[in-house]
Structures are given as C-alpha cells and as structure tokens.
Amino acid sequence: MMKQEQIREEAGGTVLSLASLPATVDTRWFEPDFWRARGALRAQAGGRGGVAVVDTPAGTGVLRHYRRGGLVARFNRDRYLWTGASRTRSFAEFRLLAHAVALGLPAPQPLAACYRRHGLFYTADLITRQIAGAQTLAQCLATGRLDADLARETGALVARFHREGIRHADLNAHNVLVTAEALYLIDFDRGELRAPGEGWRLANLSRLHRSLRKLGGAERIPDFEAAIWQPLLYGYERTMGA
Incomplete structure (x- = not known):
C-alpha cells in the first residue's frame, strides 16, 4: 500500500x-x-x-x-x-x-x-x-435558506458517515457546511470510529436537533418538527437503508 x-x-x-x-x-x-x-x-x-x-x-x-x-x-x-x-x-x-x-x-x-x-x-x-464558498447550516437557518430539501440532504450527509461507523463528537449546525455543489461535515476533534450501534447514532442526531432548536429553528420556521426535522430524519433513514 x-x-x-x-x-x-x-x-x-x-x-x-x-x-x-x-x-x-x-x-x-x-x-x-x-x-x-x-x-x-x-x-x-x-x-x-x-x-x-x-x-x-x-x-x-x-x-x-x-x-x-x-x-x-x-x-x-x-x-x-x-x-x-x-x-x-x-x-x-x-x-x-x-x-x-x-x-x-x-x-x-x-x-x-x-x-x-x-x-x-x-x-x-x-x-x-479549505472548503471554498461554504456557509454553515446555522447561517442557512438564520438567512431563511434551511428548507425541507436542505434538511433531507443534511440527514443523508450524516447517514453517510454513520454507515461507515464514524461518530462526530459535536454534531451541530455550525459543523455542517453547505456549498452550491455539496454538503460537508467539519471539525472531527474527538470523533472516532465506532462499531454499528443505534445508541450513538441517535445521540448524534439528538445533538443536531438540540442545536437547530437552540439556534431558533422552532421560532423561525413554523411547525419546525414537521417542516424540517422530519424531512431530515427521512433523508437519514433512506440513506442508512440504501
């Protein structure tokens, strides 16, 4: 090699x-x-x-x-x-x-x-x-760019890492980058490879959910859970099952 x-x-x-x-x-x-x-x-x-x-x-x-x-x-x-x-x-x-x-x-x-x-x-x-021309998911939320489509893409992004057993230690809206071509995860400090397991994967998703709500997702987006979080989970589950 x-x-x-x-x-x-x-x-x-x-x-x-x-x-x-x-x-x-x-x-x-x-x-x-x-x-x-x-x-x-x-x-x-x-x-x-x-x-x-x-x-x-x-x-x-x-x-x-x-x-x-x-x-x-x-x-x-x-x-x-x-x-x-x-x-x-x-x-x-x-x-x-x-x-x-x-x-x-x-x-x-x-x-x-x-x-x-x-x-x-x-x-x-x-x-x-450097990942050029990127905004964080937090910035997208603040400027009204976070919609169901971007939420689904975010869920799929997280699932791709989870399928490979990669746990992000601080999965929040500031560590998801959005460009015109793709989404990226950044800042893998204290991240690690894990054996397949539902517990750590759900904990990762819960951390992202808390981050979006803390940044005002529920206040900025009417019916945040149905409009944003459920599409995100749909993108995640569809990719995990692919």
Missing part, C-alpha cells in the same frame, strides 16, 4: 503531514506569523477554536489551534494531558479525516498536524484544506 503520511520530528515539535506534501513541512507551518511574513495569511480569528486561513503550497488551508472550552479554559487554555503521539487531538483528527476522505466522504482533507510536548502536557494544531 502506498504510504499516505509522513512524520517529521523536531526539537520544537512533531509534524504529521500528507506524503504528497514537501518533506520540509515543519512546525513553522502552524504559526500564523510564518504565513503573514510571506503574505500568505488571508484571515485570522480568535475564540475557542482560533483559526487562520493560509495559502500553503498545497492550496488554501484552515489552520486551527486546539483550545479548551468550558470552565477548564479559565485556567488551562490549550494544554492536554500527554498519553502518546497517536492519541494527541491533532494526530487523531488528521487520521480520522484521512480515513473519511479515502472512503469518499465529504470531509475536509487534512494537510498537516502538529503537537508540541510540554512535560506531561502538549499543545496541538491542524491544517485542513
């Missing part, structure tokens, strides 16, 4: 990247200032999942630094307990995404991942190929 990835170890961190990328991919790729100095930093945003859009030799990518959320973020912004390279957030997500893409699933292609050890802890970063 052709080698799909390469690993580069440096004093400042360890980098995992696609085998098709130059062997010179190093930890500088994960520093926005590196791209800014080259005029290749398109945009940068803060927040929990602070991201930057950068022009890499492999195309436009989204650079994301892993940050903690919730109460723990008050005293630990971005460090995670070290339990081995393969279990770092960045390497695990890179490999899950690579697996999904190899299956032909609509997920962002991973380009490179990095971790840096800090004693018993580590920090992590990931670069994925």
